[in-house]
Amino acid sequence: MLEVEKINTYYDTSHVLQNVSLKVAAGQSVALLGRNGAGKTTTLRSIMGLTPAKTGSINFEGKQIRGMQPYEIAKSGVSYMPDDLRVFVDLTCEENLEIARRVCKRSGHWTREKVEELFPVLADRRKQKGLSFSGGEKKMLSLGRALMMNPSLVLLDEPSEGLAPLVVRKLIETIGEIRRRGLTLLLADQNLKFCRQVCEYGYILEKGTVVHEGSMEAIWANDEVVKRYLAV
Amino acid sequence: MMESLVHVCLAGISAGMFIWLVASGLTLIFGVLRVLNFAHGSFYMLGAYLCYTCLKFLGIDFWLGVIVGPLAVCVVGYVMERYLLRQVYDLELPYQLLLTFAVVLIADELVKIIWGAGSIGSPTVPGLAGSVQIVGRNFPVYNIFIMVIGPLVALALWALLEKSWWGRIIRAAASDREMAAAIGVRVPSLYTGVFVFGAWLSALGGALAVPYVGLLTTGMGEAVIINAFVVVVIGGLGSLKGAFLGALFIGLLNSFGTRFIPALDMFLTFILMGVVLLWRPQGFFAGVDR
Ligand SMILES: Nc1ncnc2c1ncn2[C@@H]1O[C@H](COP(=O)(O)OP(=O)(O)OP(=O)(O)O)[C@@H](O)[C@H]1O
Numbered sequence: 136m137l138e139v140e141k142i143n144t145y146y147d148t149s150h151v152l153q154n155v156s157l158k159v160a161a162g163q164s165v166a167l168l169g170r171n172g173a174g175k176t177t178t179l180r181s182i183m184g185l186t187p188a189k190t191g192s193i194n195f196e197g198k199q200i201r202g203m204q205p206y207e208i209a210k211s212g213v214s215y216m217p218d219d220l221r222v223f224v225d226l227t228c229e230e231n232l233e234i235a236r237r238v239c240k241r242s243g244h245w246t247r248e249k250v251e252e253l254f255p256v257l258a259d260r261r262k263q264k265g266l267s268f269s270g271g272e273k274k275m276l277s278l279g280r281a282l283m284m285n286p287s288l289v290l291l292d293e294p295s296e297g298l299a300p301l302v303v304r305k306l307i308e309t310i311g312e313i314r315r316r317g318l319t320l321l322l323a324d325q326n327l328k329f330c331r332q333v334c335e336y337g338y339i340l341e342k343g344t345v346v347h348e349g350s351m352e353a354i355w356a357n358d359e360v361v362k363r364y365l366a367v
Numbered sequence: 368m369m370e371s372l373v374h375v376c377l378a379g380i381s382a383g384m385f386i387w388l389v390a391s392g393l394t395l396i397f398g399v400l401r402v403l404n405f406a407h408g409s410f411y412m413l414g415a416y417l418c419y420t421c422l423k424f425l426g427i428d429f430w431l432g433v434i435v436g437p438l439a440v441c442v443v444g445y446v447m448e449r450y451l452l453r454q455v456y457d458l459e460l461p462y463q464l465l466l467t468f469a470v471v472l473i474a475d476e477l478v479k480i481i482w483g484a485g486s487i488g489s490p491t492v493p494g495l496a497g498s499v500q501i502v503g504r505n506f507p508v509y510n511i512f513i514m515v516i517g518p519l520v521a522l523a524l525w526a527l528l529e530k531s532w533w534g535r536i537i538r539a540a541a542s543d544r545e546m547a548a549a550i551g552v553r554v555p556s557l558y559t560g561v562f563v564f565g566a567w568l569s570a571l572g573g574a575l576a577v578p579y580v581g582l583l584t585t586g587m588g589e590a591v592i593i594n595a596f597v598v599v600v601i602g603g604l605g606s607l608k609g610a611f612l613g614a615l616f617i618g619l620l621n622s623f624g625t626r627f628i629p630a631l632d633m634f635l636t637f638i639l640m641g642v643v644l645l646w647r648p649q650g651f652f653a654g655v656d657r
């Protein structure tokens with residue numbers, strides 16, 4: 136469903152992603168692993184068109200999306216949850232969700248009711264502005280907003296970061312629920328244990344290149360790889 | 368004395384309403400596009416001249432002129448955003464200021480070429496001509512009309528931004544342009560829309576000012592943009608509430624200044640801006656809000 140081939144992305148003159156290639160099959164959940172600054176966020180942002188890749192190809196459902204505007208990529212079915220929880224602070228919780236559905240104009244399983252079922256706290260805070268939300272609530276709202284676009288592929292940046300272990304467990308269940316609805320996931324996270332529970336395949340990035348890939352179980356079992364690329 | 372004070376207030380409020388119409392678009396455009404549009408006063412001037420032309424030369428009704436003039440200015444705004452401003456969004460502020468200032472000069476010269484250099488007299492409005500007695504003095508009916516229109520526009524803008532989805536999208540894009548794009552907002556088109564809308568507001572002010580100012584001059588755009596800039600800075604860049612209150616305040620200040628210390632003229636306004644900026648550099652209401 137998603138095929139990234141040899142993309143190169145720059146921030147001004149610094150060459151951040153170097154020939155990154157990866158594949159995500161429909162219905163699959165794939166992890167991007169790697170230490171701080173490895174290029175995980177940049178990879179997701181390149182796919183979304185927010186920091187466009189200069190060269191290479193990004194094929195999504197048979198369509199070349201490299202070079203397309205972010206709004207076109209969003210409308211073709213990719214949604215993005217940023218790591219810095221950027222909910223629209225001036226809109227209420229309800230508006231944050233609805234705006235995504237209205238703007239993106241894709242129909243499907245996800246409605247506000249369904250999202251609120253998944254995250255009951257969003258129903259409790261329906262009329263409150265995004266500004267007043269806690270970090271965890273913003274995360275749920277941000278994920279809920281991504282779902283409201285009824286995408287076929289969701290890019291999640293650091294979904295487990297900063298969450299208490301109990302909340303992480305809840306998130307794992309939620310992601311399972313989302314996947315049962317047929318969504319494909321590509322997520323960047325440093326938490327190997329978490330990734331092992333929600334993903335079947337993983338890519339390890341270092342200094343902007345893919346240095347290793349394999350099933351999550353194989354990565355988990357490979358002490359040498361873990362020590363070399365992931366241990367802090 | 369009492370009568371005189373009441374009338375100075377009334378004059379200040381009605382003058383403030385024109386500043387408000389210009390400042391509202393200016394602050395909205397800044398809040399969303401992050402561009403300070405020097406040429407916003409030119410839209411006001413063009414709105415006035417085009418409305419005037421409609422009724423003088425095409426012989427159509429003033430009210431039709433108020434509709435047609437600002438719509439014509441929308442076309443100017445569209446061209447300016449699409450073909451000029453779009454080139455400088457990513458450049459530093461001085462480039463934007465230079466470009467919009469160039470538009471001011473071009474607009475002034477064009478108006479001089481088309482309508483001639485001198486001022487042209489403006490007509491009175493059928494239906495709203497004449498005046499009424501307020502505390503023993505005459506007050507133009509048209510100014511009362513303006514004092515009603517100003518708050519109505521404010522109310523409409525508030526409703527648009529708070530209650531419509533277009534307004535919510537504008538607020539979302541103003542607070543986080545990139546995430547707005549990531550949920551599917553066509554940001555460049557939204558920018559064009561907001562710019563054209565802001566131009567329309569300013570031109571509406573200009574068209575409505577035709578019977579009020581009595582004389583049309585090429586300098587009218589600059590006069591109003593200076594006040595509107597001060598208003599927007601005092602009120603907080605991007606804040607409509609700030610712009611409305613600021614416009615009222617500047618209108619009143621100018622009115623009292625002219626009446627009691629005419630020698631100071633604009634000086635008072637700038638002193639006020641300086642004081643506010645020292646005291647609250649972000650203005651009284653920061654951010655696009657209600
Ligand atoms: N806006 C930017 N301008 C310049 N360089 C940047 C920018 N953002 C990131 N970088 C650089 O690009 C590289 C990759 O960063 P990226 O954020 O993609 O890493 P990451 O794997 O997501 O790290 P983290 O785990 O900290 O989120 C880093 O070296 C970083 O310093």
Ligand SMILES: [Mg+2]
Nearest residue numbers: 175176177218
């Ligand atoms: Mg990151």
